[in-house]
Amino acid sequence: MSRVRPDAPSGLTRVAIAMAVSFLPLLPLALGASDLGDVANLLGLAGAIVMWWQVLLGVRQISHRLGDDRLAAVSLHRWLGGCGAFLVLLHPLLETVVDRQDWAYVLVPDFTWAESAYASLGRLAFLMFLALWLTSTLARYLIGHRVWRYAHYLSYPLLALVFVHSWGLGGYLTETPWLLAYWLGLAVTFAGVVCWRLSVSRWAVPYRLAGVERLSPTVSAYTFRALGRALDPQPGQFCYLRTSLRSRAHPFSVVRGGGKELTFAVKDAGSFTERLRALEPGAVVHLDGPYGTFTRAAQAGPRRPAVLIAGGIGVTPFVELVRRNDDLPLSLVHVVASPQEAVFGAELRRRLGERYQEVVRPDRPAIPVTPRARYFICGSPRFVEATAAGLRASGARRDQLYTERFDC
Numbered sequence: 001m002s003r004v005r006p007d008a009p010s011g012l013t014r015v016a017i018a019m020a021v022s023f024l025p026l027l028p029l030a031l032g033a034s035d036l037g038d039v040a041n042l043l044g045l046a047g048a049i050v051m052w053w054q055v056l057l058g059v060r061q062i063s064h065r066l067g068d069d070r071l072a073a074v075s076l077h078r079w080l081g082g083c084g085a086f087l088v089l090l091h092p093l094l095e096t097v098v099d100r101q102d103w104a105y106v107l108v109p110d111f112t113w114a115e116s117a118y119a120s121l122g123r124l125a126f127l128m129f130l131a132l133w134l135t136s137t138l139a140r141y142l143i144g145h146r147v148w149r150y151a152h153y154l155s156y157p158l159l160a161l162v163f164v165h166s167w168g169l170g171g172y173l174t175e176t177p178w179l180l181a182y183w184l185g186l187a188v189t190f191a192g193v194v195c196w197r198l199s200v201s202r203w204a205v206p207y208r209l210a211g212v213e214r215l216s217p218t219v220s221a222y223t224f225r226a227l228g229r230a231l232d233p234q235p236g237q238f239c240y241l242r243t244s245l246r247s248r249a250h251p252f253s254v255v256r257g258g259g260k261e262l263t264f265a266v267k268d269a270g271s272f273t274e275r276l277r278a279l280e281p282g283a284v285v286h287l288d289g290p291y292g293t294f295t296r297a298a299q300a301g302p303r304r305p306a307v308l309i310a311g312g313i314g315v316t317p318f319v320e321l322v323r324r325n326d327d328l329p330l331s332l333v334h335v336v337a338s339p340q341e342a343v344f345g346a347e348l349r350r351r352l353g354e355r356y357q358e359v360v361r362p363d364r365p366a367i368p369v370t371p372r373a374r375y376f377i378c379g380s381p382r383f384v385e386a387t388a389a390g391l392r393a394s395g396a397r398r399d400q401l402y403t404e405r406f407d408c
């Protein structure tokens with residue numbers, strides 16, 4: 001039986017309150033706004049605060065401290081992207097109207113004199129924002145994960161430009177000393193967050209590759225042993241893994257944890273998983289985490305049947321949950337492309353008996369919906385969305401569904 005923390009709130013309520021408070025300094029200014037120029041300035045300041053929150057929530061080591069549901073923080077971060085887009089778009093458009101300029105004013109930089117140079121920093125930030133917004137929304141699935149990720153790094157210089165732009169142009173900031181102090185506080189915390197984000201070595205812990213086992217034609221299990229401090233994930237949680245301090249971190253659910261060792265089951269996907277396969281025994285990797293609250297509700301609170309539904313490698317968050325909770329009313333449906341891909345099938349069948357069901361595509365799982373059950377769905381975004389939609393169509397309430405997409 002695993003140790004389970006009580007069914008704590010996700011922490012997002014705390015974040016929402018903190019966000020509301022962070023906008024309060026703009027309230028007296030909004031109440032005193034007298035013309036369109038004031039409104040344009042205020043929208044710019046509000047857009048900067050939204051972007052500040054976006055950066056904070058995008059850095060997992062920070063958002064984790066605000067609330068431990070990493071994927072909910074990512075959703076909020078995305079949602080703010082939409083709001084930010086609206087404010088960031090309106091701000092230069094209104095400024096253009098107020099200054100009676102033509103539309104080129106929004107885009108064409110002019111560094112010939114001081115005020116115009118500060119305004120141009122805003123234009124550069126605006127162009128970066130457009131690139132960021134496009135690669136995160138309309139073009140998200142047209143470009144690869146890597147391009148999307150690199151485009152995301154624009155958010156750091158972008159926000160730095162926004163701070164310099166707003167400080168240089170003055171407006172409310174020069175007229176209102178307490179607002180300037182607040183603004184500097186935001187800028188300093190932003191700089192601190194960026195430094196924290198870049199100092200990977202301070203928060204990633206080293207592990208050594210202790211063993212590799214091929215579980216199926218496409219999935220390998222990697223066991224790592226802590227070289228110093230060990231992470232202590234709960235069932236269903238994931239950690240970020242990087243093969244060197246400078247490489248990108250990738251998330252993987254823990255299939256066996258506790259003590260000094262952690263095991264991940266990794267499906268061959270692209271260049272990172274290929275690098276993992278090339279690791280020699282004894283190679284040092286860096287892990288950070290654990291993150292996630294996906295299966296917490298299955299173990300906490302009143303006992304309710306939990307139906308675990310996995311698409312392919314999406315079974316990984318459920319393995320340790322089943323292993324450590326043989327007294328819970330769990331059942332598992334594993335949907336796979338071929339019987340060989342049903343990794344952990346033998347163990348799960350042994351533990352769950354008839355409550356384990358393996359479904360080979362194109363067959364569809366028959367999952368009865370009952371009002372008391374909770375449904376935990378994990379796999380590719382497409383699998384999760386289709387399965388959740390199917391359950392909803394069969395009468396499942398939204399609050400009965402818990403999802404984790406193997407994507408970000």
Ligand SMILES: Cc1cc2nc3c(=O)[nH]c(=O)nc-3n(C[C@H](O)[C@H](O)[C@H](O)COP(=O)(O)OP(=O)(O)OC[C@H]3O[C@@H](n4cnc5c(N)ncnc54)[C@H](O)[C@@H]3O)c2cc1C
Nearest residue numbers: 145250251252253266267269270271272273316406407408
């Ligand atoms: C919470 C979570 C838990 C996961 N657990 C597992 C697991 O237990 N086993 C497993 O095999 N896979 C898991 N994944 C998916 C795994 O992270 C990706 O397959 C892996 O990062 C692919 O990297 P790649 O370079 O080999 O492939 P790529 O070809 O670069 O990527 C293949 C796909 O994986 C996703 N991906 C790529 N990089 C990242 C990243 N840094 N963060 C998130 N998604 C990414 C993208 O959707 C991409 O299209 C999990 C993903 C998430 C979000």
